[in-house]
Amino acid sequence: MIFTEQYPELAAKAAENAYRELHLNCAESVFMALLTGCGEECPLSLLKAAGGFGGGMGGAGCTCGALSGSVMAAGYLFGRTSSTGEAPELCGQVAKKLHDAFRDIHHATCCRVLHHGLKLGTPEQKDSCALRTGQTAKLAARIIMEAAKGKDDAPAIS
Numbered sequence: 001m002i003f004t005e006q007y008p009e010l011a012a013k014a015a016e017n018a019y020r021e022l023h024l025n026c027a028e029s030v031f032m033a034l035l036t037g038c039g040e041e042c043p044l045s046l047l048k049a050a051g052g053f054g055g056g057m058g059g060a061g062c063t064c065g066a067l068s069g070s071v072m073a074a075g076y077l078f079g080r081t082s083s084t085g086e087a088p089e090l091c092g093q094v095a096k097k098l099h100d101a102f103r104d105i106h107h108a109t110c111c112r113v114l115h116h117g118l119k120l121g122t123p124e125q126k127d128s129c130a131l132r133t134g135q136t137a138k139l140a141a142r143i144i145m146e147a148a149k150g151k152d153d154a155p156a157i158s
Contacts, residue, residue: 001038001077003148008141011037015066016134025054026133030069033137034144035076046076056111059120064111066133067102070140071095077144094147098140105139106132 015033053068
């Protein structure tokens with residue numbers, strides 16, 4: 001896994017494109033962009049795990065799927081390396097930082113609140129989500145890079 005200085009911008013573009021052109025949901029788009037942007041693969045078997053988070057958890061309007069996808073990527077990149085024992089502390093720290101930064105920028109993490117009354121599935125809502133998906137991928141990439149720099153066995157950053 002390699003992080004370049006272009007990672008945040010590339011992740012933003014890839015996530016927005018995946019949402020608009022590939023018709024992936026917000027969580028899938030961010031998750032895939034963050035993984036592939038640092039050289040990791042995102043096979044269908046992994047991408048499927050993000051599927052239920054779009055639309056604030058299946059259209060329920062709860063936690064923004066773009067935020068959920070970024071937390072999933074943090075888990076993949078900084079999560080456990082064994083099926084037993086405690087989860088790595090860094091993983092939880094990165095997840096909280098992602099949540100707090102997203103909330104600070106958007107003043108909410110709830111999909112329903114973020115849409116300000118836009119009906120799910122309308123062109124206006126889809127455009128709003130596409131932009132937020134790209135913005136969230138960029139934010140997450142920056143936070144992920146920062147966390148990787150401080151990790152003892154961190155991925156390379158070039």
